[in-house]
Amino acid sequence: MAEETNLNETGYAAGRLIAFALKSAKPHRDSEYKQLIDRYIHDEPFAVGVDAVLEGMSLRILNETTQSLRAGLVLACTASASPFAPNIESHARGLNRDQQMAMGVIHLAVMSFYYPQVDDDDDDEFRSRSGTPSEIASEIREICEALQTAHQQDDSAGDEMPNQVRLAYEYYLSLQPAPTRAGYYGKTTQIGLVHHVLNELHRNGFLGLDGGDGPNTRYVSLPKYRIYVRRMSSHHLAQSVRKARRAMHGQTDANDAAVIQR
Secondary structure, eight states: HHHHHHHHHHHHHHHHHHHHHTTTGGGGOOOOHHHHHHHHHHHHHHHHHHHHHHHHHHHEESSOSSSSHHOOOEESOOOOTTTTTOOHHHHTTTHHHHHHHHHHHHHHHHHHOOOOSSSOTOTTTTOOOEEEEEHHHHHHHHHHHHHHHHHHOHHHHHHHHHHHHHHHHHHHHHSSSSSOOOOOOTTTTTTHHHHHHHHHHHHTTSSSESSSSSSGGEEEEEHHHHHHHHHHSSHHHHHHHHHHHHHTTOOOOHHHHHHHHH
């Protein structure tokens, strides 16, 4: 009987922990969540049980260290068919095929923009870089121009670039950069597409707001997003975009290697 009671308590606690993580709760604002994370870190049988439940839900924890005491548990899907997988159709609703391809490059460039240059995820004093749709759209334009130049010069990185990436940056560069005279900045402009991506990242708990509105809204990265960015930084497309951004700022190859190794 005692064993059954203990099993029920463990199952309930595991469910509570996962529920907190799914709604992006903050440990410093909820003592129960903080206690459950601490239990996950130090109680191995409990952690094994939580991981087993997550596996059955096609989820896994990205930050199973004390880092989670600040950011909360960051969950990632392990299967595209998972009910918790990002709703791509919803994200791309109202976009044509060219715009959807361009959004891929925009996401990579936004990751590059917010890429943490120090091991800041456990640093309570860390202040994320902030950017507006206008500032980030301008930087993405320069990144796309750098990628285009690399391809035109038969650079090895450009030569290995998937055709879809080339089509994406070419389409982005073909868009009107700034809002129209009437102030319209919809998805037919560079700023409009970037604003759409930033707003989606904010809606999903990856970016926070730091004042302003519309195209002048300032977005900052949250710990959850920085953890995702670090995990994806080894992908060759993410590295290509970050390399183009660093070259754009005149950084050396030595710095390139150092950043990638971090």
